[in-house]
Amino acid sequence: MSIKLQSNRTILLAFGSAILVLIAVGLFSYRGVVESRSSAGLVEHTRDVLREFRQLSLAVETMSSSLRGYIISGDETYLEAMRTAEAAMNRERTVVRDMTKDNPEQQRRIAALDVLVVEWEQLSDRIVAMRRDSGLEATIVAFQDARGELINKSFQALRAEMIAAEISLLSVRSLEKEQDVEQTKLILIAGTLLGLLITGGAGWSVQRDSASRARTELALRESEDKFRRLIDGVRDHAIYMIGPLGEIRSWNPGAETITGWTFAEVSGQNYSRFFTADDIENGRPAELLRRAAANGHYEDRGTRVRKNGEQFAAQATLTASHDAEGKLRGFTVISRDLSEGKESEARYRGLMEAAPDAMVVVNQSGEIVLLNVQAEKQFGYHRDALLGQKVTSIIPQGFAERLIADDLRSAEDALAQQIGTGIELTALRKDGTEFPIEIMLSPLASAEGILVTAAIRDISVRNAAEKHLAQMEERYRGLLEAAPDAMVVVNQGGEIVLLNVQAENQFGYRRDELLGQMVTNIIPVGFAERLVADDLRSEEDALAQQIGTGIELIALRKDGSEFPIEIMLSPLDSAEGTLVTAAIRNISVRKAADQHMAQMEERYRGLLEAAPDAMVVVNDAGEIVLLNLQAGKQFGYRRDELLGQKVKNIIPEGFEERLIADDLRSEEDALAQQIGTGIELIARRKDGSEFPIELMLSPLENVEGTLVTAAIRNITARKQAAEQLLKKVDELYRSNEELGQFANIASHDLQEPLRMVASYTQLLSRRYKGKLDSDADEFIAFAVDGASRMQRLIQDLLTYSRVGTKGTEMVETSSEEAFQQAIMQLQGAITESGALVTHEPLPMVMADETQLTQLFQNLVGNAIKYQAPGVPKVHVSATSNGDKKWKFVVKDNGLGIDAQYFERIFGMFQRLHKREEYAGTGIGLAICKKIVERHGGSISVESQLGHGSAFGFDLASVSRDT
Amino acid sequence: MSTRKATSMDVLLVEDSAGDVRLTQEAFRNSNLNIRFHVAVDGTEAMAFLSRTGAYADAPRPDLILLDLNLPKMDGREVLARIKANDSLKLIPTVILTTSDAEDDIIFSYQLQANCYLTKPVHLDAFDGLVKSISEFWLNTVKLPQQSHFRKS
Known part of the structure; x- marks a missing residue:
């Protein structure tokens, strides 16, 4: 209660003070505002004054200018203006005087102003009069009188002073105004803050109070609860509270036990009902109360009655309780069943009550x-x-x-x-x-x-835990079943407690056949031992499992067959102790592969040794890791001398570089090896001598990375042979050249003297024919003839030799065109003989056009020349034999050739007829042969005497890939 | 067709072979024109003749030059080059008459601006015909610059 009062007071205090502060703030602010407004008003006022001053000055100026105007012009209107201005000035003067009433300084100045005004008026009157009377000149003189100026100057000075004063006043007032505003603001802010603070403080204190009150209440309730529990805990004593008149207000289990009544049944009823009828008659219950009330407590032994009517001896203690004012609130009754047998029951009941589990007696x-x-x-x-x-x-x-x-x-x-x-x-x-x-x-x-x-x-919690555990086990079981490897779980005794379907498959057992079995039945050696060891995994095993290879053992199937396995162990804690999960992998395939690999390596090694070439295997660091006997011999080293050496030491350049390159073989190298020539390098022997080698490389993958096998062939002999060949070819070429030149020169230089002979003999013939005797004619004729023939022979020889020396490159040539050219050249002979020359479409060939033309010319010419009676017919055709060559045929219906001469006719200067019969030196076909052979073909003839001939030759067709 | 008067024409033959010289002369004799024949046996002589120096101070300016290529001392090719380098001499038609039918020689000659290139035929009749063609063409058919322009001042 007092707490509440106190807190109330605090609240009142707090809020009261807050309100006061706010009011104070308000007042201050108000005052501030008022003041600032007044100061603002003052500022305004000062401004106004300044304005009036300006008006005043303006009036004065107008006055003086008007006067001047009048003086100069004599115009009365100026005077009017001046009067008006004067009036205005006077008005202003009054106004300003009024406005600066509070400013004595200004008032004084205004007084001075008044004086000046009077003076001015006097002066102006005089001047006006003078003007009216004396005219301009005089007036000017007078006006220029210093007096006028003095007045003016004084006025100006005064005006300036007044204005200055007002301006300074203005700035001061403005400043004041500002300050006031600031002050007001400050007060406002400070006041508000203060108010807030107080309010906050009050609120916080209230909150604290109520919290402590709540705590107190809680404590009170708790202690009440504790008390109640205590009471309830008492089972062998009835402890209950009754009102001043004995009405039952509370109950406890003890009371229930002893009397057999529940609280519901007795609540509110008088406690006298527990007394015997006699006691009630005698008023004992009330008397007990009285006594207890008087003495504070009272002890009584008597008989009480249970619910079931049973009477029992009881000992009761009554304690009176009062409230704060001392008024009797009621009594606490503590009574005990004194009857025997109830003790143990009570004790029992006590135990039961105290039990942590729910206890029910049925x-x-x-x-x-x-x-x-x-x-x-x-x-x-x-x-x-x-x-x-x-x-x-x-x-x-x-x-x-x-x-x-x-x-x-x-x-x-x-x-x-x-x-x-x-x-x-x-x-x-x-x-x-x-x-x-x-x-x-x-x-x-x-x-x-x-x-x-x-x-x-x-047991709901326990059930939940068990369910969860069961779930986990299920999941684990599921994983186990799904594992690709055989999984077996073994207990400390070495017995299989769990396995998956893969294990069944691997070992060939049914699940139930293996469960409970000793693991040694399927893995005889290596597993069980490891279980016994305290450290489940030795260092090697631990390492093996780390590198993922596990422990290699032999497993035994149901049918007795063995197979190699790799096991990976891991412990598993369970309710039954440490179990070991083993993942078992059948590695027979892998082992077979390893074995195969080893075999291959052996075989390879064998091959290497037996190879006729030096074989060297190099790793990617360029070191020789393997070599055969031949290698040792070739390079003059012992095997151990080369092993581990850098391959650079025996093949200084070209080999190591190719290792570094990602592509082991460049395109050229790849090609070279394709065509079987390999890479040509220089090798160095132990004694330092060098020799040329041919290298064939091939990569070899193995565990340690990529190795390169090199077959090394000593190609000294081959190289020498090649060089020889080249030399020979060179010689041949040169000699050929010479020959060609020789032929050329020979023919050419022979021409000259021959021409002389021929020409002069002809001249002789011309000049002296018939002038000498007939013998002379005949001699000359023979000489001429001889010379002519010689000339022709030499011409032909020259032509023949030129086939080789003057030949040009083979290019794509139209044999059709070459043919047409030849026909053109032969036009004369064709026309003369009336020959019929036909042809089929002729292809493009690789040829020397000039020579091809010559070829056609010779053959067709021959065909016409050696004609049989009738119309000579010549037919030229070409057929392809696949895609490399064209076979040309020049067929005629001429004389034909006897088979025995088929070869001879292609010889030089070979003729089958007398000179007199057919012209020609017999070199035509030799030239044809040479031309055809130069084109890489061959020429032949088919003929029958009297049935024409067919000359055939082949030329290379234009290559398709170009 | 020709405005040629019946004045004689001068032909300079540069040829080292006496035989060929005679043959050529004979051949020209068969043509009908009034031709005066001059012979230089080597390049040097030819140049002396053409420049009218020394012994050849009074030599006439030829209307046609027949030039063999293979000459001793100064070679025919050089003579050709010199002739065609000389502003005056280059106006004289210079016909190469040689045994060579080498393509190189042909090209070379035309490059040096020989007026034409002829190969001496092997046979006499052909030779005669050729010479006839030459004289007919170069001395009768073509227009040649008037000799009066080249009088020494």
Whole structure:
């Protein structure tokens, strides 16, 4: 209560002060505002004054300018203006005077101004008069009188002073105004902050108070609870509170136990009902109260009555309790059942109450006669709600049935309870929810017969845990089954406790055949031993498993066959101790592959040794890792001298570089090796001498990386041979050249003297024919003839030799065109003989056009020349033989040739006819032959005497890939 | 067709072979024109003749030059080059008359601006015919610059 008051006060105080502060702030602000407004007003005012000053100055100026105007012009209108300005000035003067009433300085100045004004008026009057009377000249003189100027100057000075004063006043006032505004702002802010602070503080303090109050209340409630629990915990004493007149206000289990009444039944009723009829008659209950009230407490022994009417001896202590004001609030009654037998029951009850599990005592009819607070909690019922209820309402099945049986516990149940797991049933809460329980039953002899005590434990958590565990096991089992390797789980005793389907397959057993078996039945050696060892894995094994190769062992199938395996072990903690999971992999394939590999290596090694060439195997660091006998011999080293050496030492250049290159073989090298010539390099022997070699490389993959096998062939001999060949060819070429030149020169130089001879003999013939004797004519004729023939021979020889020397490159040539050219050249002969020359389409060939033309010319010319009677016919055709050559045929219907001469006719200067019969030196066909052979073909003839001839030759067709 | 008067024409034959010289002369004799024949047996003589130096101070300016290529001392090719390098001499038609039918010689000659290139035929009749053609063509058919232009001043 006082707390509340105090806090109230605090609140009041706090809020009160906050409000005060706010009001103060408000007032200050208001004042500030007012002040600032007034200062603003002052500023305005000063501005106004300045404005008026300006007006004043303006008026004055107008006055003086008007006067000047009048003086100069004499125009009365100026005077008018001046009067008007004067009036304005006077008005202004008054205004300004009024406005600066508060400023004595200004007032003084205005007074001075007044004086000046008077002077001015006097002066102006005089001047005006003078003007009117004396005219301009005089007036000017007068006006230039210093007086006028002085007045003006004074006025200016005064005006300046006044303005300056007002301006400074203005700035001061402005500043004041600013300051006021600032001040107001500051006050406003500070005040607000203060207000907030106070409010905040008040609020916080209130909050704190209420919190502490709440705490206090909580503490109070807790202590009340504690108290209650205490009371409730007492089972052998009735502890209850009654009002001043004895009305029962509280109860406890003890009271319930002793009297048999529930609180519901006795609440509000007078406690006298526990007294015997006699006591009640005698007014004992009330007397006890009186005594207790008087003395504070009272002890009494007497007889009390239980619910069932049974009387019992009881000892009761009454303690009076008062409230804060001393008024009697009521009594606390503590009474004890003094009757025997109740002691142990009470004790029993006490134990039951104290039990951590829910305890329920059930009679033979299945009714709950006793329960503890845990039971209340578990099932969500109030004690009196359950007492007398059938136990089936909380344990629908399993409990009641067991009561009926004569033997309260069956053998299994007895066993179950022995091993501490009890009977699992389902219980039903008041709210209808079910939960799994485990009950332990034990009989209890009592006055009312055999009762059954049931300790009830809520096992929902345990069930959940078990379910989770089961799930995990399932999952594990699933993984195990799905594993591609055979998986076997072995316990410390070496027995197989778990395996998967793969294990079944691998070992050829059924699952149940292996479960429980010793693992040595399937892995005779190596597994079980490892289990026994404290360290499940030795260092090597641990390492092996680290590098993923596991432990290699031999496994035994059901049918007795063995196969190599690799096992990977891992421990697995379980309820039954440390188990070992083994992943078992059948490595027979791998082993076979390894073996095969080893075999291949052996074989390879064998081949290497036996090879006729030097063989060297080099790793990618350029070191020789393997070599054969030949290699040693070739290079003059012992085998061990070369092993490990850099291959550079025997092949200084070209080999190592090719190793470094990603592509082991460049295109050229690849090509070279394709055509079987390899890479040509220089090798060096141990003695330093060098020799040319041919290298054939091929890569070799193995565990250690890429090795390169090199077959090294000493090609000294070959190279020498090649060089020889080249030399020979060179010589031949040169000699050929010479020959050609020789022929050329010879023919050419022979021409000259020959021409002389021929020409002069002809001249002789011309000049002296018929002038000498007939012998002379004949001699001359022969000489001429001889010379002519010689000339022709030499010409032909020259032509022949030129086929070789003057020949040009073979290019794509149209044989059709060459043919036409030849025909043109032969036109004369064709026309003369009336020959019919036909041809089929002729192809493109690789040829020297000039020579081809010559060829056609010779052949067709021959065909016409050696004609048979009738119309000479010549036909030229060409056929392809695949895609490399064209076979040309020049067929005629001429004389034909005797077979025995087929060869001879192609010889030089070979003729089959007398000179007189047919002209020609006999070199035509030799030239044809030479031309054809130069074109890489061959020429031949088919003929029959009297049936014409067919000359055939072949030329290379134009290559398709160009 | 020709405005040629019946004045004689001068032909310079540069030829080292006496036989050939005689043959050529004979051949020209068969043509009908009034031709005065001059012979130089080597390049040097030819140049002396053409430049009218030394012994040849009074030599006439030829209307046609027949030039063999293979000459002793100064070679015919050089003579050709010199002739065609000389502003005056180059106006004289220079016909190469040689035994060579080498393509190189032909090209070379035309490059040096020989007026034409002829190979001496092997046979006499052909030779005669050739000479006839030459004289007919170069001395009768073609227009030649007037001699009066080249009078020494």
